[in-house]
Amino acid sequence: MITSDFRHLRLANVDQCEAVLRKAAAIAGTGARTETVEYINAYEGILETAKAIDADLIVMGSHSRGFVNRLIIGSQASKVVNLSEVPVLIIKQRPAT
Incomplete structure (x- = not known):
């Protein structure tokens, strides 16, 4: 259940x-394309898919977690930025108002 x-x-x-x-x-x-894949580690799926479709740009969101959270759980966006062979555009989440 x-x-x-x-x-x-x-x-x-x-x-x-x-x-x-x-x-x-x-x-x-025209020319914009999306892909949906499931991976245990999101950054791996993002990087593998970008390579497989010969992407020109990776666009992804960021939760803007604090420094301690990034140390403990890591940042998928940071991993993509550091490991990507193509440019990465990060869109930060707006703070709650």
Whole structure:
């Protein structure tokens, strides 16, 4: 039951994210492309996909976590920036108001 509930929530989250990506690609115009892949480590999936599709640019969001959190859990965005062979554009999350 728990596995089924988790799978349902995960798929709903993926569907929601893909809808946002489709809208962003439509706004960006022809030539914009999105890919959805699942990896244990997000940065690995991002880098492998960018290489596989011969991406010109990687655009990703950042949660702007504090220094201690980055030390403990790492930053997927930082790993992508440091390991990517193509430019990376980081969009910082707006602070809650």
